[in-house]
Amino acid sequence: MRQxxxxxxxxxxxxxxxxxxxxxGELVVRVDVALTCGTDLKTYRRGHPKLPMPTxxxxxxxxxxxxxxxxxxxFRPGDAVxxxxxxxxGACDPCAAGLENLCDRxxxxxxxxxxxxxxxxxxxxxxxxxxxxxxxxxAPTEAALLEPLACVVNGVARLDLTRAxxxxxxxxxxxxxxFVALLRRQGVxxxxxxxxxxxxxxxxxxxxxxxxxxxxxxxxxxxxLARAVRARAPRGACAVVECVGRPEAWLGAIASVRKGGExxxxxxxxxxxxxxxxxxRLHYDALTLKGAFHFTPADVRxxxxxxxxxxxxxxxxxSAEVPLARLQEALDALCRGEALKLAIVPGSPA
Ligand SMILES: [Zn+2]
Ligand SMILES: [Zn+2]
Numbered sequence: 595m596r597q598x599x600x601x602x603x604x605x606x607x608x609x610x611x612x613x614x615x616x617x618x619g620e621l622v623v624r625v626d627v628a629l630t631c632g633t634d635l636k637t638y639r640r641g642h643p644k645l646p647m648p649t650x651x652x653x654x655x656x657x658x659x660x661x662x663x664x665x666x667x668x669f670r671p672g673d674a675v676x677x678x679x680x681x682x683x684g685a686c687d688p689c690a691a692g693l694e695n696l697c698d699r700x701x702x703x704x705x706x707x708x709x710x711x712x713x714x715x716x717x718x719x720x721x722x723x724x725x726x727x728x729x730x731x732x733a734p735t736e737a738a739l740l741e742p743l744a745c746v747v748n749g750v751a752r753l754d755l756t757r758a759x760x761x762x763x764x765x766x767x768x769x770x771x772x773f774v775a776l777l778r779r780q781g782v783x784x785x786x787x788x789x790x791x792x793x794x795x796x797x798x799x800x801x802x803x804x805x806x807x808x809x810x811x812x813x814x815x816x817x818x819l820a821r822a823v824r825a826r827a828p829r830g831a832c833a834v835v836e837c838v839g840r841p842e843a844w845l846g847a848i849a850s851v852r853k854g855g856e857x858x859x860x861x862x863x864x865x866x867x868x869x870x871x872x873x874x875r876l877h878y879d880a881l882t883l884k885g886a887f888h889f890t891p892a893d894v895r896x897x898x899x900x901x902x903x904x905x906x907x908x909x910x911x912x913s914a915e916v917p918l919a920r921l922q923e924a925l926d927a928l929c930r931g932e933a934l935k936l937a938i939v940p941g942s943p944a
Contacts, residue, residue, distance in 0.1 A: 597711035616663035619718025627734040628655040628709035650708025653679035656737040674728040681723035695888040729902040743897040744889035746772040758832040765837035766794035775906040778802030797910040819846030917942040
């Protein structure tokens with residue numbers, strides 16, 4: 595089978611390797627479609643501390659079971675499946691405390707990693723908890739959104755939306771757009787998407803935003819960013835969801851929220867980043883700042899249910915399908931911001 599391997603930052607190689615064989619409890623899946631994701635892009639550009647090179651890449655996928663390991667009874671060869679790439683161990687302290695998204699044992703060595711390939715092996719604990727039959731008729735490009743949607747389900751659940759009027763989503767990349775769609779679905783009266791590219795803001799409207807704010811150059815200045823948001827919501831937003839992952843966006847998000855409001859800091863900043871928060875305002879305006887990360891098996895089931903019921907308008911998220919042989923080109927195009935997500939199709943001829 596063919597598999598993409600990242601040899602060094604910016605350098606991918608397509609190799610022929612022996613077909614995979616499943617160990618006890620494991621599955622081997624023939625990949626129909628694997629989506630690109632921000633994590634893949636970051637790894638491609640600068641490497642990843644938990645994925646020593648050379649490393650396979652790709653973790654948002656759907657496919658057909660090619661082989662099952664000893665003891666697997668839930669699946670048979672030929673079953674079309676959807677999957678999240680990780681599952682909690684169920685035994686560590688965070689898992690015992692119900693924080694399965696923060697399981698100590700989730701890392702590159704325990705995840706199903708390497709979907710930019712004709713086949714991927716799914717570890718036994720993931721096969722047990724986070725693999726499901728693909729809903730009949732669901733397009734593979736939408737089925738492969740299970741993992742990012744589960745992350746966003748987890749993030750939305752962190753917000754108190756009971757009296758929220760205006761919620762601002764800052765950043766109109768794939769994750770920001772999924773937040774827009776889910777917040778709209780949850781009945782938020784006014785979802786405002788703030789971002790930088792006309793095409794992405796158009797996608798935000800198609801995915802349910804009531805209004806969009808084109809931040810342009812204001813995106814890099816927290817105060818200008820907050821002024822642009824407050825021009826639409828003078829008292830500030832009830833909640834702001836930050837999906838950029840840069841300090842200026844974190845500060846802009848905090849400056850855009852109203853008294854008593856909540857900020858969900860969803861975009862991960864590089865290790866070592868610090869952000870100078872206005873401590874006076876945090877205290878006297880009684881702001882709530884929250885982080886969010888990853889997903890639990892319960893979030894995956896909610897996401898699967900949303901996909902099964904076609905509850906969200908997702909068509910705009912995947913910009914095009916690309917054969918595996920053109921993966922490097924696809925990742926370069928994404929680095930230049932030319933697409934939202936691309937669907938890598940290993941079975942399609944180059
Ligand atoms: Zn992802
Ligand atoms: Zn655990």
